[in-house]
Amino acid sequence: MTKVTYLQKLLGNIQHQRTIIKRSSSEIICQNLFLALSFVILLRFFESSRQA
Numbered sequence: 705m706t707k708v709t710y711l712q713k714l715l716g717n718i719q720h721q722r723t724i725i726k727r728s729s730s731e732i733i734c735q736n737l738f739l740a741l742s743f744v745i746l747l748r749f750f751e752s753s754r755q756a
Contacts, residue, residue, distance in 0.1 A: 711746060
């Protein structure tokens with residue numbers, strides 16, 4: 705599995721969970737934080753794999 709398909713799968717899972725959960729404001733904030741955090745981790749992962 706490539707990094708791009710992993711990213712798409714991750715985003716798909718997050719969007720799927722969003723439709724299930726009744727969205728309170730705190731849950732939306734938590735999911736946005738998780739989304740930003742995973743995005744930063746993936747960017748670091750891409751940069752480190754490019755340098756290696």
